[in-house]
Amino acid sequence: MPTPLFNLTGRVALVTGGSKGIGKAIARGFAEAGAEVVISARHEDELHSAAADIRHGLETGVATIVADMTRRDDVKRLAETSVHAFGRIDILVSNAGSNQPQPLEEIDDHVWDHLIELNLTSHMSLTRYLVPQMRERQFGRVIFISSIMGLTSTAGRAAYSSTKSAVLGLCRAAALEFAPFGVTVNCIAPGPIDTDLPNQVLTDDQWKAMAARTAFGRWGTPREVAGPALLLASDAGSYITGSVLLVDGGMLARAF
Secondary structure (H helix, E strand, C coil), X not given: CCCHHHCCCCCEEEEECCCCHHHHHHHHHHHHCCCEEEEXXXXXXXXXXXXXXXXXXXXXXXEEEECCCCCXXXXXXXXXXXHHHHCCCCEEEECCCCCCCECHHHCCHHHHHHHHHHHHHHHHHXXXXXXXXXXXXXXXXXXXXXXXXXCCCCCCEHHHHHHHHHHHHHHHHHHHHHXXXXXXXXXXXXXXXXXXXXXXXCCHHHHHHHHHHCCCCCCECCHHHHHHHHHHHXXXXXXXXXXXXXXCCCHHHCCC
């Protein structure tokens, strides 16, 4: 039984990008804390496999909804269907995102538009659809997954860093708008977390260099993001809003 501060019993959470990596780990952490969970992703088979893992050994409901977060009709349908499935959504973790590195002079307009839609617009849209029913109950938690690349950057990441920086601004504005209604809005900015995405875009040398820049000398695991998310989703985080929580193993603390 989770301690009262971190107990999510009776709460319902929606986690986008919940079929793998950080999203799946957060969904499992919420389920362990007692929440009912809805996960969304683009591929039905991956969702079913993830749902089985999330509910393993637990007595909690886990629903799956196939949705492409770059399609605005899908985003609206996801919001409506998830509310219908459990009667409400108390916690939104807007996690779906991607990265397609390109030098700024070579950025393809399609890639730029895709990343803006997925990494930024979907966060705004889901929040817009789900906060009204949170506001009615005077309770809600919204957590955007940004990145340390929204606070710093490197060559070839102009599009990705632009979207992740913009999410921080969205978070701060939304936090101020919704606080009077009992709804908190925060960002988690992961650093080097061992998921499929960095494996797809980094060379072995880049992987090792990023590990070396952390205080621990290693990459983090998706599970190590679940605890910070639980803090922000639970009563333990009731006075935290408009904040950016770094989960980077001390990477940005290092000057050289």
